[in-house]
Amino acid sequence: MRKLLLLSLIVLLAVPTVFSARKKDKAGKVSDYVYTDKKHDFSLTLNEKWKYKIQKNKSDFRLVLTQINYPIPPEYVTAPDYTKIPKMVMFVVESKLAPKAFIDSLVSPSYKSKSKKELKKEFEILSMSSSTGFAPEKLVSRKKKALNLDGKTGAYWTGQVKYTNEVSVSASSRGGKRVKGIYGGAIAAIKDGDKIVVFHLIAEWNHFQSAFKDGLEIIKSLDFK
Numbered sequence: 198m199r200k201l202l203l204l205s206l207i208v209l210l211a212v213p214t215v216f217s218a219r220k221k222d223k224a225g226k227v228s229d230y231v232y233t234d235k236k237h238d239f240s241l242t243l244n245e246k247w248k249y250k251i252q253k254n255k256s257d258f259r260l261v262l263t264q265i266n267y268p269i270p271p272e273y274v275t276a277p278d279y280t281k282i283p284k285m286v287m288f289v290v291e292s293k294l295a296p297k298a299f300i301d302s303l304v305s306p307s308y309k310s311k312s313k314k315e316l317k318k319e320f321e322i323l324s325m326s327s328s329t330g331f332a333p334e335k336l337v338s339r340k341k342k343a344l345n346l347d348g349k350t351g352a353y354w355t356g357q358v359k360y361t362n363e364v365s366v367s368a369s370s371r372g373g374k375r376v377k378g379i380y381g382g383a384i385a386a387i388k389d390g391d392k393i394v395v396f397h398l399i400a401e402w403n404h405f406q407s408a409f410k411d412g413l414e415i416i417k418s419l420d421f422k
Contacts, residue, residue: 223251224259234259237289237392242418244411247285257312258319260287262415270403272376276364281380283400283408285415286319292393296386297341297352299393303384304338304354320397322356322382330363333380346387346419353385353416355409357402381405383412389421 225234227249232241235254243249247262264283273280290312292299302308303316303323317324325333336358344351358380365373379402387394396416400408 222254224254224256225251227251232260234289237394238422239389239394240418240420240422241287241415244415246411247415257290257315258286258288262286262412264400264408264411267400267408268404270378270401272378273364276374276376279362279364279376281399281401283398283404284321285396285398285412288316288319288395288397290316290393290395291391293391294393295352296350296388296393297343299386299388299395300341300352300354300384304336304356316395316397320382320384321399322358322380322384322397325358325360325380332361334359344385344387344416346417347421349387349389349419349421351385351387353383353413355381355383357381357405378402381409383409385413385416387416387419394419 224236225232227243230243230245232243232249232251234240241260243262246266247264250261252258252260262285267280267283269277269280292312294302302310303313303320322336325336327333336356339355339357341354342352344353360378360380362376362378363373364376381400381402383396383398385396396412398409398412
């Protein structure tokens with residue numbers, strides 16, 4: 198009986214240790230606003246105007262960034278909670294495709310792949326769908342451009358989705374108003390061997406260029422060891 202109680206106590210003491218070890222198994226770490234990836238051995242200099250959330254190491258999604266003091270578009274002044282918060286996510290995938298071809302495969306409505314299916318869960322500009330009070334239009338490509346980074350090949354694409362949104366002015370309000378707006382999105386890809394580091398950014402179009410400028414600075418800081 199005493200042995201059984203002792204064994205139970207050991208198990209109970211071990212559980213928090215195991216849980217803590219699992220909880221700490223993150224994709225990387227941040228020190229002085231420099232993110233270092235544990236699995237893929239590269240670093241990235243972040244922006245203090247953006248908060249970060251490190252994902253699990255077992256996931257291909259590595260990092261999520263959201264802008265802290267983001268501007269509110271004029272049409273949402275009376276309903277600021279409806280504003281799309283500028284957000285950037287980072288994903289790492291193995292692919293034989295060149296960066297531009299990889300981005301084209303993501304934007305193409307007909308191309309299908311396992312990695313694209315996974316990416317679209319977080320790449321919002323590619324997966325807009327109608328919901329109660331929200332009606333998006335067709336995705337429109339705006340720009341494609343090469344992106345060279347210390348000898349690594351890369352590319353980026355930008356696009357936009359116009360939408361109509363029915364918003365409530367306040368929680369107590371019976372009525373609301375119809376807002377017509379535009380989401381801007383960007384996808385960037387940098388290749389190192391068969392590894393592609395992919396970024397997706399989304400924001401309200403009114404302030405997309407400013408958010409994309411911040412995002413591009415972060416992307417260009419990518420340093421493969």
